[in-house]
Amino acid sequence: MTEETTTTATLDPPPPPEVAPTIELHHLHRFFGNLKAVNDVSFRVHPGEVMGFIGPNGAGKTTTMRILATLDVPTAGDAFVGGYSVVDKPDDVRRILGFMPDSFGKYQNVNVIEYLDFFARAYGFRGAARRDAIERVLEFTELGKLAEKPIDTLSKGMSQRLGLGRTLIHDPQVLVLDEPAAGLDPRARVELRELIQLLATELNKTVLISSHILTELSEICNSAAIIEAGQILASGSRDAIMKGHRRIGPEGTTALEVRVAENVEKLQRWLLEQPRISAVRIAERHARFEFAGNEADQAQLLKSMIEAGIDVIAFHGRAESLEDVFMAVTKGITQ
Amino acid sequence: MSESDFINRWAEQASDRLNPILVKETRQALKSKQFLATFAIMLLGGWLISAFVLMSMIGANDESPIGKNVFPWYFTLLSFTVMLVVPFGAFRSLLAERDLNTYELLNITTLSPQQIVWGKWLSAQVQTFIYFSAISPFVAFTYLLRGVDFPTLIFVLLALMFASMLVALMSLTFSTFARQRQAQVVLSLVLLGQLVWIMGASITTGTLLVSRNSIDFSDPAVYWGGLVIGTYYVALFVLCLQIARAQLTFESDNRSTGIRLSGSAIFWLTIGWLSIGFHQGYFGGTSPSTNLATEPIYSTLSVLAVFWGAVCVFAATETETLSRRVRGQLPKNPLVRLIAVPFLPGGGRGMLLAVGHLAALIGLAFLVQRSLHGPDRVHAMNFTSAVSCYIIIYAGLAAVMGRWLRSATPLFRPAQTRAFAIVMFAVMWMVPNIFTILRGSGRTTNELLYLTDPVHSLVRVSGGGPWAGKIMMALSIAASLVVLLNLRTMLRGLAEVVLLREPPPDVPEVIPDIEPVSSDMRRGVMLDSAVAPEPSTTS
Ligand SMILES: Nc1ncnc2c1ncn2[C@@H]1O[C@H](COP(=O)(O)OP(=O)(O)OP(=O)(O)O)[C@@H](O)[C@H]1O
Ligand SMILES: [Mg+2]
Numbered sequence: 124m125t126e127e128t129t130t131t132a133t134l135d136p137p138p139p140p141e142v143a144p145t146i147e148l149h150h151l152h153r154f155f156g157n158l159k160a161v162n163d164v165s166f167r168v169h170p171g172e173v174m175g176f177i178g179p180n181g182a183g184k185t186t187t188m189r190i191l192a193t194l195d196v197p198t199a200g201d202a203f204v205g206g207y208s209v210v211d212k213p214d215d216v217r218r219i220l221g222f223m224p225d226s227f228g229k230y231q232n233v234n235v236i237e238y239l240d241f242f243a244r245a246y247g248f249r250g251a252a253r254r255d256a257i258e259r260v261l262e263f264t265e266l267g268k269l270a271e272k273p274i275d276t277l278s279k280g281m282s283q284r285l286g287l288g289r290t291l292i293h294d295p296q297v298l299v300l301d302e303p304a305a306g307l308d309p310r311a312r313v314e315l316r317e318l319i320q321l322l323a324t325e326l327n328k329t330v331l332i333s334s335h336i337l338t339e340l341s342e343i344c345n346s347a348a349i350i351e352a353g354q355i356l357a358s359g360s361r362d363a364i365m366k367g368h369r370r371i372g373p374e375g376t377t378a379l380e381v382r383v384a385e386n387v388e389k390l391q392r393w394l395l396e397q398p399r400i401s402a403v404r405i406a407e408r409h410a411r412f413e414f415a416g417n418e419a420d421q422a423q424l425l426k427s428m429i430e431a432g433i434d435v436i437a438f439h440g441r442a443e444s445l446e447d448v449f450m451a452v453t454k455g456i457t458q
Numbered sequence: 459m460s461e462s463d464f465i466n467r468w469a470e471q472a473s474d475r476l477n478p479i480l481v482k483e484t485r486q487a488l489k490s491k492q493f494l495a496t497f498a499i500m501l502l503g504g505w506l507i508s509a510f511v512l513m514s515m516i517g518a519n520d521e522s523p524i525g526k527n528v529f530p531w532y533f534t535l536l537s538f539t540v541m542l543v544v545p546f547g548a549f550r551s552l553l554a555e556r557d558l559n560t561y562e563l564l565n566i567t568t569l570s571p572q573q574i575v576w577g578k579w580l581s582a583q584v585q586t587f588i589y590f591s592a593i594s595p596f597v598a599f600t601y602l603l604r605g606v607d608f609p610t611l612i613f614v615l616l617a618l619m620f621a622s623m624l625v626a627l628m629s630l631t632f633s634t635f636a637r638q639r640q641a642q643v644v645l646s647l648v649l650l651g652q653l654v655w656i657m658g659a660s661i662t663t664g665t666l667l668v669s670r671n672s673i674d675f676s677d678p679a680v681y682w683g684g685l686v687i688g689t690y691y692v693a694l695f696v697l698c699l700q701i702a703r704a705q706l707t708f709e710s711d712n713r714s715t716g717i718r719l720s721g722s723a724i725f726w727l728t729i730g731w732l733s734i735g736f737h738q739g740y741f742g743g744t745s746p747s748t749n750l751a752t753e754p755i756y757s758t759l760s761v762l763a764v765f766w767g768a769v770c771v772f773a774a775t776e777t778e779t780l781s782r783r784v785r786g787q788l789p790k791n792p793l794v795r796l797i798a799v800p801f802l803p804g805g806g807r808g809m810l811l812a813v814g815h816l817a818a819l820i821g822l823a824f825l826v827q828r829s830l831h832g833p834d835r836v837h838a839m840n841f842t843s844a845v846s847c848y849i850i851i852y853a854g855l856a857a858v859m860g861r862w863l864r865s866a867t868p869l870f871r872p873a874q875t876r877a878f879a880i881v882m883f884a885v886m887w888m889v890p891n892i893f894t895i896l897r898g899s900g901r902t903t904n905e906l907l908y909l910t911d912p913v914h915s916l917v918r919v920s921g922g923g924p925w926a927g928k929i930m931m932a933l934s935i936a937a938s939l940v941v942l943l944n945l946r947t948m949l950r951g952l953a954e955v956v957l958l959r960e961p962p963p964d965v966p967e968v969i970p971d972i973e974p975v976s977s978d979m980r981r982g983v984m985l986d987s988a989v990a991p992e993p994s995t996t997s
Contacts, residue, residue, distance in 0.1 A: 232486040233486060
């Protein structure tokens with residue numbers, strides 16, 4: 124079993140379909156003039172589910188999320204949050220939805236606690252309820268120690284925590300997070316991921332989270348929707364997507380990965396010359412490809428690779444990751 | 459519980475009732491360098507002026523009252539802060555929310571756009587209040603120096619405070635128009651220029667009033683004037699608030715009704731004051747005068763026409779169909795809906811608003827005309843009708859053009875239509891005049907060629923010359939034609955609201971047909987909401 128499948132096992136499997144979805148997109152369209160930023164997007168997310176919303180730059184993720192957050196209105200179609208239409212009942216949607224945009228500025232001369240206090244007031248919390256809300260968020264995000272720190276001096280990681288805290292101030296049932304991990308160092312990323320997992324598993328919240336850092340999403344999401352050029356290419360539970368998508372290589376091939384000490388170009392040249400190898404993809408110091416042959420053939424392949432003077436340090440079969448699916452279904456369309 | 463604890467708790471409970479933005483901004487201001495610096499400059503300036511005055515008093519040996527000469531210095535200091543620093547700060551603070559992307563965060567809270575504007579405005583007023591308090595000891599000092607009239611002094615300070623309140627709101631409203639960066643820079647400069655100008659004007663006026671002691675508080679005209687100014691002040695305040703609110707409201711929400719209602723209020727307010735003035739002037743004396751003082755009536759009507767024309771062009775160029783959100787909020791009673799029609803968003807309903815109000819105005823003018831005798835009565839009636847025709851023609855043409863342009867390209871939004879319409883009218887105005895200049899031989903004798911120049915035609919119409927009748931005829935025909943061109947849209951706009959009939963979209967259909975949302979989907983996740991299906995707009 125790969126590492127990725129073990130991490131997802133800590134999350135509950137997606138709830139059975141009879142539970143009503145908390146987020147439901149119904150043939151959503153959003154056009155900017157002739158640009159079809161969101162073009163017939165439909166999917167559902169259920170309580171306790173963390174759905175990854177994956178797509179290349181300009182795919183329409185932010186546009187879709189802004190519509191969900193009632194910051195924009197669809198050209199056609201509708202979206203429902205907790206059963207409320209974002210077009211007809213924006214006020215109801217706002218009460219139960221927390222939205223974290225991909226970037227937001229920081230007020231000057233405001234410290235952490237004043238910042239949370241302000242948003243608690245803005246959501247209509249009074250007196251003890253307001254203090255409790257702030258307390259709850261400080262505890263959850265572990266920002267208590269920084270309570271008096273001016274927010275424009277917070278580090279990126281702490282800012283994102285504060286942003287998540289602000290999103291949680293009115294204890295929304297649904298969270299829409301637009302690239303929350305962008306620009307975070309690995310440690311901050313892991314911490315943020317743990318917070319988000321907690322929200323879904325412990326508090327049964329519905330989370331829609333966008334990113335193009337696929338490894339990160341595949342670790343926290345139990346379902347995903349892949350969008351490109353405004354259209355959904357695949358959506359559903361992780362396993363369903365993995366099973367359902369068209370394989371990269373031809374039928375009967377095995378996905379292999381080779382890691383080299385240096386000179387990945389040499390490896391690439393060599394791989395491209397081999398007859399049984401297809402779908403070669405090169406990343407920093409390793410290559411992934413499809414190989415048509417049995418295990419004996421694989422052993423032979425490794426041998427000839429070493430004979431060709433390639434400094435192989437690892438050679439192994441590979442379970443398909445979300446990234447493979449992503450690469451398989453997207454076409455690199457930009458608009 | 460210690461005393462400070464108690465005070466803290468009390469302050470917190472009190473703050474619960476306040477606008478959240480006010481609380482936040484006041485906290486920020488107390489920590490902000492700009493606020494502290496302005497406050498320090500003010501106090502320092504006040505002390506320096508006072509010290510200077512005291513020194514000069516020691517030197518001088520006459521007992522002449524010098525309060526008059528000192529007051530302008532303090533007043534300038536105060537005007538600088540409350541007419542320039544505070545309004546510009548309010549402008550910047552709303553712009554900053556947009557710049558920082560924090561505006562959207564506010565928007566998705568349960569705060570309404572109106573509360574956001576109020577919060578910003580109230581924060582500005584807190585600062586104004588602090589600056590006023592800081593200057594008051596110095597002003598009292600001025601009074602001790604003699605030479606200033608106490609009621610006048612208080613009046614001037616109050617007037618400055620009210621002026622600063624309105625100017626702060628106008629600056630906030632102004633800032634809601636600055637969406638893009640370039641617009642922000644340009645608008646900042648424009649506003650700064652305006653504010654400097656207003657500040658200069660208020661310093662001059664205030665200083666003059668105090669130095670001349672020129673307000674005679676026993677004259678009833680002062681109170682009448684105050685009443686007129688007061689009503690316009692309130693109306694303008696509400697209008698600004700509505701514009702700012704509309705600017706901060708989503709496109710799919712109702713961004714029109716507030717502006718239409720406050721515009722209509724100013725329209726009727728003007729008609730009301732005009733009627734009172736007319737009544738006083740004409741019947742106020744012992745015997746009814748035979749001559750109508752037409753000049754003030756014409757100029758008031760002209761200003762009103764410019765204002766109402768702007769409201770009508772704004773309303774008539776809106777997109778037609780009601781958004782689903784607005785439809786959902788329509789009153790249930792069809793009769794109430796009928797009355798509300800002209801005030802609901804949509805270009806066709808905008809034309810109904812224009813036509814309705816102007817028809818009422820012409821009707822009134824007709825009634826007035828019947829009660830008069832002099833030769834001016836016909837001219838006044840003509841003037842009113844001609845002005846109304848111009849408004850209908852301009853608003854109606856803009857509406858037709860807007861619909862046509864929108865059907866040609868979806869890139870054309872109402873804002874572009876309005877800008878385009880204004881440019882077009884300006885060109886239409888200039889063309890006959892440029893032609894005249896090119897001909898070099900003076901005006902042609904056919905006055906109808908100048909029909910697109912409203913000032914020229916209105917002068918002819920109200921002068922009652924030989925062409926007046928023909929110009930009136932031409933204008934009426936043009937206005938009727940424009941109304942006819944808009945008739946279908948107006949009727950559709952009426953039917954959409956009263957009969958809840960959805961007109962076909964005025965944007966070409968580019969969206970594929972979408973099957974209606976199944977009831978099962980609308981039920982959503984809340985089990986309790988499963989019982990009640992989403993209220994449909996036709997109920
Ligand atoms: N207000 C707007 N006006 C015009 N075009 C817009 C607007 N907002 C977004 N777009 C366009 O819509 C498309 C989708 O943008 P969107 O921001 O949703 O992409 P995204 O998936 O969030 O990309 P990224 O990963 O870069 O954040 C882009 O081509 C973008 O240029
Ligand atoms: Mg984005």
